[in-house]
Amino acid sequence: MPRAQTFMALLAGLALGGLLMVVGLVQAGRLAPERPAALVALGQMLEAEHRRVDLLLSRDEIPGAIEALEELRGYRWPSRMEGGDEAIMLKHDVYGRLLRLRLDHPDVDPKQPKQLLATMEEGLSEDYKELDVNPFTSRLVALRGEVLERLKQDDDALTAYEEALNMNRILLDRELGGDK
Amino acid sequence: MTTHDSSSGDPDGQSGQAGQAPDWEAALRRGQAADGGQGGVEPELGVLNLLRHAREPAQLSGRELDRVWADVAREVAGVPWWRRPWVMFGAPALAAAAVLAVVLLPGEGVAPPQDGTLADATAGLGAVLQQQFRTLEPVARARVTAAIGDGRGTLRGELLARVTADAEAARTQGGAP
Numbered sequence: 157m158p159r160a161q162t163f164m165a166l167l168a169g170l171a172l173g174g175l176l177m178v179v180g181l182v183q184a185g186r187l188a189p190e191r192p193a194a195l196v197a198l199g200q201m202l203e204a205e206h207r208r209v210d211l212l213l214s215r216d217e218i219p220g221a222i223e224a225l226e227e228l229r230g231y232r233w234p235s236r237m238e239g240g241d242e243a244i245m246l247k248h249d250v251y252g253r254l255l256r257l258r259l260d261h262p263d264v265d266p267k268q269p270k271q272l273l274a275t276m277e278e279g280l281s282e283d284y285k286e287l288d289v290n291p292f293t294s295r296l297v298a299l300r301g302e303v304l305e306r307l308k309q310d311d312d313a314l315t316a317y318e319e320a321l322n323m324n325r326i327l328l329d330r331e332l333g334g335d336k
Numbered sequence: 337m338t339t340h341d342s343s344s345g346d347p348d349g350q351s352g353q354a355g356q357a358p359d360w361e362a363a364l365r366r367g368q369a370a371d372g373g374q375g376g377v378e379p380e381l382g383v384l385n386l387l388r389h390a391r392e393p394a395q396l397s398g399r400e401l402d403r404v405w406a407d408v409a410r411e412v413a414g415v416p417w418w419r420r421p422w423v424m425f426g427a428p429a430l431a432a433a434a435v436l437a438v439v440l441l442p443g444e445g446v447a448p449p450q451d452g453t454l455a456d457a458t459a460g461l462g463a464v465l466q467q468q469f470r471t472l473e474p475v476a477r478a479r480v481t482a483a484i485g486d487g488r489g490t491l492r493g494e495l496l497a498r499v500t501a502d503a504e505a506a507r508t509q510g511g512a513p
């Protein structure tokens with residue numbers, strides 16, 4: 157039954173093509189999060205927390221600001237499938253802000269460089285390279301370079317810096333290309 | 337062997353061979369030796385040679401004359417200060433010592449070299465990346481905020497749809513609106 161076989165082949169091709177499209181869109185981060193509520197809840201919660209940290213910093217209450225950001229580490233962060241790329245960017249933003257404050261104020265609740273590295277690895281996770289290139293992830297990668305530099309691991313630090321520079325180069329090209 | 341012949345054209349007894357002292361010079365030196373080497377015959381010899389040259393000037397070639405005048409000029413002018421031995425040998429040594437001092441001694445505010453070029457490469461990169469983040473942050477944050485806003489809009493639509501459906505269901509079942 158050649159007509160049936162042709163029809164089946166057409167259906168199989170459509171199904172395969174659709175599957176590949178979905179996988180590709182997920183990889184590109186263009187798909188809406190499965191749970192938009194997760195992203196909204198995360199975003200609204202972080203908006204309030206960031207304002208609290210801003211207020212503490214404006215009053216030079218560095219220990220309070222660091223403590224507020226440290227509390228967020230225990231938050232149940234949504235996965236990339238649940239909250240999309242934006243949820244991971246928000247997580248990188250929080251960890252980046254925390255590490256920046258710790259590196260700038262090492263005498264406040266002192267941490268060893270290895271502990272800072274563990275914090276950074278906790279925030280960055282292994283699949284960060286699958287995200288759409290963004291400044292929050294590149295900043296966290298750059299901060300990894302600073303932590304590695306303090307650990308006297310200059311080779312690894314240079315690798316991290318180069319990776320962050322490449323990400324920023326892509327972002328700058330994207331921004332400048334969009335202005336033309 | 338030196339010969340002395342007053343009737344020849346060599347009244348001074350110049351030797352026929354170059355480099356040999358004339359008889360009169362030899363006689364002077366014998367006399368000095370007889371006196372036990374006391375005194376000196378050099379001044380007398382200098383005057384005698386001057387008188388001999390004045391009587392019959394020796395013929396010099398152009399090159400020899402230039403050499404003589406150059407020697408005279410050098411002696412008259414003296415050695416310039418920058419060609420004096422202490423300058424020619426001391427200056428290079430002082431320059432080498434100064435270079436070593438500049439290279440080896442760390443100056444104020446200059447850290448001694450650590451691991452060579454790698455430390456230089458990482459130094460300052462952190463600050464550069466931080467500056468780049470400050471430039472890129474506003475636009476990225478606006479996009480994330482927009483994404484959150486879109487999500488909020490989606491939830492709002494879902495909520496309205498749910499409320500509408502519940503209201504419709506309640507109406508069709510005869511319940512209170």
